[in-house]
Amino acid sequence: MRTESDSLGQINVPKDVYYGAHTQRALNNFPISKETTHPEIIRAFLEIKQAAAQTNATSGNLDRAVAKHIVDATKILLSQPIDLTMFPISDVQGGAGTSTNMNVNEVVANTALEQVGRARGEYGYVNPNDHVNMGQSTNDTYPSAGKIALIRLLEPLFSELTLLVDALGNKADEFSTTYKMGRTQLQDAVPMTLGNTFHAWLKPLRRDFKRIEAARNELYTLNLGGSAIGSGINVSYHYQVHIVPNLASITGLPLEQAHDLFDATSNLDSYVALSGSLKNLAVNLSKMSNDLRLLSSGPRSGLHEINLPSKQAGSSIMPGKVNPVIPEVVNQVAFEMIGFDTTVTAASEAGQLELNAFEPIIFKSLITGIEHLQQAMNTLRINAIDGITVNKHRLSQDIDLSVSFATAMAPIIGYKEAAKIAKESLRTGKSLREIAEKKNRFTESELAHIFKVEDIVINARTPEHGLVLHAPKTTV
Incomplete structure (x- = not known):
């Protein structure tokens, strides 16, 4: 174990981990889900830390050597699949995401320290808050x-x-x-x-x-x-102007x-x-x-x-x-x-x-x-x-036995008379066509139209695609 401290005091952290005090407290406080913060959120956070270090360096607020260590650390972390053992906090957490932000700050800082031959937790050289999080807040x-x-x-x-x-x-x-x-x-x-x-x-x-x-x-x-x-507190105007364009360049997104x-x-x-x-x-x-x-x-x-x-x-x-x-x-x-x-x-x-x-x-x-x-x-x-x-056989059978063709009869003999024929078909079990032929209410051409499904259904792949019924242009 190694001992780290924050504003709440000291806390023990496993010796070999890349995270620090804030992450350890979050692990203790939020044992909610076995799922951790999504790797894509971590990836985006690392890109934000990289852009922030570059921007703070060019503004003169961050020592260029420290900025380079931070940028190098983020590039190392981004060059490989996100290691969730480094980012173990539950995706359901209190604090509006502060724990995830600090988790990333700590991992970046300790990765940078490792690259320059310093011990993890030696934050006097690269600090999670003062350097990695410079110009930032969990709010943004x-x-x-x-x-x-x-x-x-x-x-x-x-x-x-x-x-x-x-x-x-x-x-x-x-x-x-x-x-x-x-x-x-x-x-x-x-x-x-x-x-x-x-x-x-x-x-x-x-x-x-x-x-x-x-x-x-x-x-x-x-x-x-x-x-x-x-409020923009502790943020330089240079940072405000350049941070998003710099991040857009890193992510390749039109931010x-x-x-x-x-x-x-x-x-x-x-x-x-x-x-x-x-x-x-x-x-x-x-x-x-x-x-x-x-x-x-x-x-x-x-x-x-x-x-x-x-x-x-x-x-x-x-x-x-x-x-x-x-x-x-x-x-x-x-x-x-x-x-x-x-x-x-x-x-x-x-x-x-x-x-x-x-x-x-x-x-x-x-x-x-x-x-x-x-x-x-x-x-x-x-x-x-x-x-x-x-x-197809089942579909054809359903159509043949259907009384729905009465709908095509309605424009010719009226809704009420067409309904009577439909009800008689259902009551007697006789086909709609058989009953319609016995009624002598339709010409042969009308019957051919009424019961020809190809004429009733018009198909076309158009924005107005749908079912269209055409009544024959004849009079009774």
Whole structure:
């Protein structure tokens, strides 16, 4: 063990660790979760420390030799996968993220000390607070690191969302002339195509992409240089002007400096907007998964319109049973994201005066939601959508037995008379066409039109894609 001290006094720290007193106290105080602060947040923090050291050196406030040691230390730490044994603090923590900020400060300082042949904890040469944290506060570094992490983690989500939309579009094309019954309130409605169904699923996802993208764009504005509550205390003007451009150069992201550094809420509305957009995506994915489970239900006593790929045995007691496990897991991720949205909203609202203390749970919720949605879309596409096949015989049978063609009769004989024919078909078990022919209310050309599903359903992959019914231009 080695003994370190802070403003609370002395504390023992394991001899070989790179963190120090503040991190050890956090480990003692926050045994909440086995999950640690996300590596992308740590990565962004290290980049912030590098940019801060460079900026403070050029301003003349930080000795250039010390700055170089700090920069070299961050480069070493960034050159390899984030070692979570160095950053062991729970991702749920009190203190508004101060413990994570100090954890990074201590690891950078001790890495720098090691590189110059000094002992860990010898902070008189490179100090976590006075040197690594110069010009900074948790108020501006923690939200900035969190935003950068979110921006990066959204990229694979956008990629998966695009791939899923493309997969749905391919199935829409494949099934563009596969006719089926549409349903409203789980009751027979009118004919459509299976392609219509896939288009109805992909369009909300396109809107989700735009909503998430708009929310992401709000994350690029950082309040670095604001220091404590945005007052800019102990921060040079040079630092305020140059820190974000320097960080943008290091990260490769188009980051912008907030015009009002006193924005102590750290753009919490942007977190709420992002969370809401992710929730919308989750709801649309869940609705699609509900439909997939219904359409594939059976195989003998359900709708059984489509076949989902068989992925694993569905029962420990019923031989041969196969369950829709992929849509089920997507549903569960959606339920989780809906809960995360509630958490983010509550945590954002709970902030008081010049600081929100609950950003750790906000970032945990957003990051977990993003990663789980990304993986859910991946497995939905690969293990479900791409392998869907159709039971054409069942679809044709449903259409042949349906009384929905009465809808096409209504423009000719009126809604009330068409309803009578439909009810008679249901009551007697006779086909709608058989009854319609006996009524002598339609010409042969009208009957041909009414019962020709190709004429009733018009398909086209256009922004206005949908079901269109045409009445024949004849008079009775």
